[in-house]
Amino acid sequence: MITIETHIAVTQKEPIRFQDYGTGIFTGISTKSALKKAIKKGLIYIDEKKASTGTFIYGSEKITFNKPEENNTKKRLNLKLEVVFQDNYLAIINKPPGILVSGNTFKTIDNALEQNITKSSLPDATKPRPVHRLDFPTTGLLIIGKTSASILALNKLFENKKIQKTYLAVTIGEMIKKGTINTNVDNKEAFTTYNVLKTVTSNKFNYLNLVKLEPKTGRKHQLRVHLSSINNPILGDAKYGIPGKIIKGKGLYLHAYSLDFTHPFTNKKISVTKEPHNKYTKIFPML
Template sequence: MKIVEIHIATKQEKPIRFQEYGVGIFNTISTKSAIKKAIKKKLIYIDGNLTTTSKYISGGEKIELLESKNSLTFKRLKLDLELLFEDDYLAVIYKPAGLLVSGNKFVTIANALPQNLQKSNQQDAVKPQPIHRLDYPTSGLLLIGKTSSAIQKLSELFKQKEIQKTYYAITIGNMCSGGTINFKIDKKDASTEFKVLKAVKSERFEYLNLVELQPKTGRKHQLRKHLAGIGHQILGDKNYGKTELILKGKGLYLHAAKLEFEHPFTKENISVSIKLPKKFIKIFPDF
């Protein structure tokens, strides 16, 4: 079969599994699951040998991707993204509500990144990759890695809880001023700190609250589940909470507003924030 892409592995501080290293090094397969599928289909060779999921990379290896029988012509997604920070290693972009971060669909943030970001000049430059997820209906800041080492280091910062994320939500009901929500999600510990910044009376919902949220863990749908679990579901949430309190047609009132972390290469303190969406301001015009 025809070789479609070749990559020379960069030097690693310590050996890393190829299925971890390989995320983003090819234009046509950009996720960990896609790497695993390509290995299973016998499309990846390392130093002339068919690779396996147990293969480790140290640096200098020649990695070849073969053409798949089912491969399609690569199309570029024309989708303008708002860029808030970018350097040679990473970027922070704004994800509007109603867009997938990644997946099998063509219209995703991941597919739009190469057309919106400058190509890195680093030796281990790869196709830009989102480091974390935001739900389809959630708007806000998304951290992007532009090199293989940046993707690895930023992912590790998330695992070590060294990236601080601040969200804002509008919730339903008469809430206390703040506190910490601690209950398990999918049998795993989960913790969320919250603070009510402002509340207004509502004819339908009794009260609507503007709430600042800081997740201390990163479970799937954590903020939505935690707030619904204490009886104060997020406005517009169709999946959690009481059916009779669902607001239709306006989307989910959950917004990822701030990211703070130490740059893994320059050691600069990075703090990026973005204002609340217009639909929030309509309810809380003075904020």
């Protein structure tokens, strides 16, 4: 038996190829590669005609995905997530440590979203999708798109650097109070500004610092690489830390603390913060 998912295309300012529009509008088709495979198998129709990657989407087209029923009976990930904010377009969750945002494993944030986030009532509602990433050990705020249009719009905001992200980290060693780090990451330009909020002495590490970080670029492991490059690695960083000064069992002390951006549909200012885990307050009680 075949089940059918239906999607009504959002009106476009300019026509867009289906291979660029269709990613993420149906459950299980989260990449261009998966979309192309579904099209090749003849599973997707646009206005009752078989879709092709070059079909142009103008808006209001009826797009259907014919999906084997067994895909609907797949195991659901039972993982409780804290939803910090949500509306009909997007959501913001508090990512726990020790879990991938997405990937080829069962236990990911991506696989837990449908069980935690209210489905949008808009015509282009789709499976909730993360629109950026946090590292496996990093905690904190993660933005989720709930409609096809919002996923595209949020990606555009990130591309144009219109979303301001602030992190909190605990770093090791004596540290200059503020500055900018511009060490290349993966041979690409990368910029991070930092401000030391508080420093305490430590028998094991000499000094521990509570640091506010604002990445101006979004390279993989950027904050961890940058702080390591100035000999102030993040506490608990097994990959970029100093040998002999890596604690075990406490995780990485890096937290995505705040997000500030203009909502792409309501034009309201979104400013969300999430306090870090109480392991931070054991070092810095003022938190």
